[in-house]
Amino acid sequence: MYLNRSTSLENSSFEGMPMKYIIQKLRKNGSENFNNPSTAEFELHVEGVDRPFWVHKDFLITQSEFFNDNLTSVRHGDLVKITLPSPETFESILEYLYTGDDDKWYDTITPENYQDVCNNVDYLGLGSEVRNICIAYYQNNMNA
Numbered sequence: 001m002y003l004n005r006s007t008s009l010e011n012s013s014f015e016g017m018p019m020k021y022i023i024q025k026l027r028k029n030g031s032e033n034f035n036n037p038s039t040a041e042f043e044l045h046v047e048g049v050d051r052p053f054w055v056h057k058d059f060l061i062t063q064s065e066f067f068n069d070n071l072t073s074v075r076h077g078d079l080v081k082i083t084l085p086s087p088e089t090f091e092s093i094l095e096y097l098y099t100g101d102d103d104k105w106y107d108t109i110t111p112e113n114y115q116d117v118c119n120n121v122d123y124l125g126l127g128s129e130v131r132n133i134c135i136a137y138y139q140n141n142m143n144a
Contacts (some may be wrong), residue, residue, distance in 0.1 A: 041057050088113070
């Protein structure tokens with residue numbers, strides 16, 4: 001997939017580059033930016049979670065159809081509220097979007113929350129990389 005969206009990235013030096021490359025570049029500093037209010041562009045509230053998430057538009061819109069569709073008009077400093085099928089599994093997904101740490105995210109999935117994780121992955125419209133981790137978890141832990 002190549003960047004071809006009317007987003008903040010389109011006016012950047014990333015225009016026309018493969019999305020996978022852009023995500024890789026974002027994730028280089030993902031750990032420092034994850035849930036960091038001093039670098040965040042806006043505050044995200046998820047119904048059912050008692051604290052905000054401090055997020056960056058580019059990390060979200062490049063990896064999620066839901067966020068790409070719903071954050072195009074969000075501006076720096078805005079407060080955004082969303083509802084998800086499984087709020088309790090969102091933070092680990094969000095951290096994965098920032099860091100790309102497959103193993104760390106995989107370790108947060110359990111037989112008890114597997115379906116909730118999958119529901120969020122589907123709802124957020126996350127890509128094949130994320131879905132492949134869910135499939136691997138199912139094959140290794142749920143297919144017995």
